[in-house]
Amino acid sequence: MKVSVITHPNSKRPRVEEDLTGMLHVYVAAPPLEGKANMAAIEALAEYYKVKKSAVTLLSGHTSKHKRFEIQGIQPPNLI
Numbered sequence: 631m632k633v634s635v636i637t638h639p640n641s642k643r644p645r646v647e648e649d650l651t652g653m654l655h656v657y658v659a660a661p662p663l664e665g666k667a668n669m670a671a672i673e674a675l676a677e678y679y680k681v682k683k684s685a686v687t688l689l690s691g692h693t694s695k696h697k698r699f700e701i702q703g704i705q706p707p708n709l710i
Contacts (some may be wrong), residue, residue, distance in 0.1 A: 685701060
């Protein structure tokens with residue numbers, strides 16, 4: 631499943647939240663230097679979806695707040 635998220639580095643309280651439009655916001659304590667915030671976002675998403683860190687892959691947005699991840703091992707929700 632592919633998900634789009636907005637990351638917020640240097641957050642005081644790390645968490646994953648969904649806003650009213652369904653967009654995920656990933657708040658991480660790590661700074662946006664040398665990929666530290668990306669790794670923290672991968673760890674946060676793995677915990678949120680209850681999968682291993684190796685199942686989460688950053689597809690695009692390596693240097694942007696808007697990122698796209700692929701998460702293996704879960705199915706997208708059925709939309710009716």
